[in-house]
Amino acid sequence: MFDAILIEKTQAGQTVRLTSMDTAQLPAGDVLVEVAWSTLNYKDALAMTGASPVVRSFPMVPGVDLSGTVLESDNPAFNPGDRVVLNGWGVGEKHWGGLAGRARLDGDWLVPLPEGITLRQAMAIGTAGYTAMLCVMALEKHGVTPESGEVVVTGAAGGVGSVAVALLAKLGYDVAAVTGRLDESDYLTSLGARTIVDRAELSQPGRPLAKERWAGGIDVAGGVVLANVLAATRYRGTVAACGLAGGMDLPTTVAPFILRGVTLAGVDSVMCPKPDRIAAWQRLAKDLDFDKLDAMTTELPLADVIARTPDFLQGKVRGRVIVPINPALR
Known part of the structure; x- marks a missing residue:
């Protein structure tokens, strides 16, 4: 039993x-x-x-x-x-x-x-961390490197966001962490975020195109937040979208895609093919700071x-x- x-x-x-x-x-x-x-x-x-x-x-x-x-x-x-x-x-x-x-x-x-990951650490990573790794791999596939510029992570204090911030920081990216809980700023900084962005800045409908800021992004929110991230993404930047915590709609225009060549890369972790899963877990064993993982984990x-x-x-x-x-x- x-x-x-x-x-x-x-x-x-x-x-x-x-x-x-x-x-x-x-x-x-x-x-x-x-x-x-x-x-x-x-x-x-x-x-x-x-x-x-x-x-x-x-x-x-x-x-x-x-x-x-x-x-x-x-x-x-x-x-x-x-x-x-x-x-x-x-x-x-x-x-x-x-x-x-x-x-x-x-x-x-x-x-x-993979060797080097305990059963406990595997669940501290979980779907959230595995999804974050798939998002990082999507950015890399589309040419976003640490030299490209700042990368934004929405929902940064959550599961996917926390691991994404830690992964990107260890890989050398300049990370901007978006959160609606500014009291988590010290936590996000400890994971490697260089800039903290108040979610309120992205929560209201904005212009079709905003000032170019981010070379790439990892978004868990969808909705207006994702629309504003896309509007502020630099020429030929890429945003990996993996969540809908802020809504399933996407109130944007074609402007970021046809005027700046922005790529919106959808990331699905549920039915992801096994070779990609294995690759993501092997990368996690190598690229994740396990001290930071432990700091973001509760039982x-x-x-x-x-x-x-x-x-x-x-x-x-x-x-x-x-x-x-x-x-x-x-």
Whole structure:
């Protein structure tokens, strides 16, 4: 038996509770994983609160991330004892996820954990950090280098933003961190941000083209914030967009694209092909400052996860929140 969070739906509505489960209850899959650590993400909060129709089938164990060791495998790529990490693939939405002591999964979804990263660190990185790395790689692919100029990161005090700031700073970029919580300025500076930008400066509709400022950007907000970032992006700059915390709309014009040659690069971490995932995790092992990662990470017991979820929707969470499941696993 093991503990798990379970989301159920009845005629009266959605419920979420901490319960005990047996391995036999797990859905189909060719690899059984003993979960060491999971995380609490914005999408998990949406799923558990029912604020958005994230969950596609019920009952559902939430948790879009997990790290652990293989217990059983019918997949030739994995053997018992292998350390693995999982991000996305609809886990926690369509297939039972990581907020449980065990998970049975499709082995093609799993990535071997690179040497140099512990199971705990893998979840301190999580989907947020893996997405941040994909965004950095997108900027590099489009020619944005540290010599290109300032790079802006929106939602900088959140999970994706915090890791993005730390990654960019270690790689030598001049980082401008956008936040609606100016009391987090010291935190963002400690991660490597050189400039702090009040989100209010980007939260109101602006001109189709603003003064050129940023060589590139990583945006988690969407909406008006992204429109204003694009308007102030330099000639042939690139903005990697990976989130919608500020809204799904994009009230912009074609001006940044046809007059300045700006590129808007969409970054999806959920269905990202496995070779790109492996490349991102290998880069994280090399390019992330793990002391800074530790500084942005807090632990939350599984029993306290449900009560904490509203904080994510209210923008009250700093950095990364990880959940110990079987923390003795290394």
